[in-house]
Amino acid sequence: MKATDLLKKQHRQVEKLFKEAEKAQPRQRRQLMDQIAEQLKLHTRIEEEIFYPAVRELGTSKAEEMMNEALEEHHVVDLVLAELPDVDPEDERFEAKMTVLSELVQHHVEEEEGEVFPMAEKKLGAERIKELGQQMEQMAGAGARRAA
Template sequence: MTDAITQLKDDHEKVEKLFKKYEDTTDRAIKTRRKLVDQIIEELSTHAAIEEQVFYPISRVLSDEAHDQTLEGLEEHHLVKITLAELETLDPTDERFHPKVTVLMENVRHHVEEEENDLFPMMRETFGRNDMSDLGAALDEARSTAPTRPHPASPDAPPANLVTGLVAGIIDRIRDSIPG
């Protein structure tokens, strides 16, 4: 079983690979850019949801420093979700599409750097291997029902996010299964 931090870092790496693929495209690769952005939207939406449902409630009570870092992370998630929601409906030929993706990548990279350099080490110092594995199992469970699309107006803290996340996840998966 993959521990929580390894799992979240794997998500970060997957998104970074998508970012690099996007950066390798040209303005003429409209369909490719749309496809990559749709994948980025799904990955980041799911990642943010499971982090908010499982990881952040624990990191938030760890220490004053972890509490502050978690609150900052929640605000960063909120801004990312707003950008993802805008990108979801924005045509890739729109002059704002590419700059919006660029800003998204900058914000996410900043968020990842802070999490991996500051918050994750605090969690590792506090919790043992078994606790991290249990937390990883909880992330796996949350991932199976997590939203696949951004919901910036939804709550980001338990218990409300657990209920709305489950409902949003079901609706998202239905929408994802409809062609076109």
């Protein structure tokens, strides 16, 4: 699978969980947010360890700028995720944090899919994108086994 296709698939999975969490009762919302957190942690690890370094290899100022911004977005998402376990799902702050997290992730997804992925596919080439996808699938499989 192409690296960009794998990342898009993960984006859709997280988006689906956010939609479910919005409609869920507080107890289920906590469980869904735990699932979202696990998926986001694996996803960001895959991006940071495999995909982003490959994009940085392009050596352009645009690639560098986009990767720096993406890493900062990951950092902010991590901060919100770290606070969620301390907030009761029935507390209005939980829903506020969930909304902010969803919006942050959506913004990140839009930038990646609209700018980063097309640039990576064009400049890295089909063979490299597929090779990265294979590495990412291996990491995703190992991460899923650890989470189970």
